[in-house]
Amino acid sequence: MLSDACSQQLEELAELLLQLSPEDYSGISPVFKSSSIGQHVRHILEFFECLISQYDQGEINYDLRRRDLRLEADPYFALEKIRELQTINHIPDKELKILQDHFPNSQPVKTSFYRELLYNLEHCVHHQALIRLACLSIPHVRISENFGVARSTLTFISKKAEN
Structure with a gap:
């Protein structure tokens, strides 16, 4: 189930956070040069948070993220947020609309909760790949060898190894 995949992806992130000191988490990464692991984690979590918190109104606008600086500064607070977000498995699919602030005259785009959950899962994997690079220093x-690797890539590698 898609919600289980998201919960597992967030669990991989939680396991990583347990290894990071607050300084490792919030300090500017020498790999990124202008951002921290914590900023990438905040970004991931706030996308999931937008989807869940705006679900009832039927319109999702990822531009309305809270940008909670505590999420990027405090790995323990981020862990608490991950635990909250892992409860998404009880939310049923329904039609939604995506809104954007950066294109003022744009029309809402039809989507669904599950489609956006899939988007958030892929978005999470993408940022985890970046976080993986920062953790090399x-x-x-x-880090597990699968951290930040898309499921489709893992499937491809597995099938290739079978041949």
């Missing part, structure tokens, strides 16, 4: 951090 932190010697005590151990």
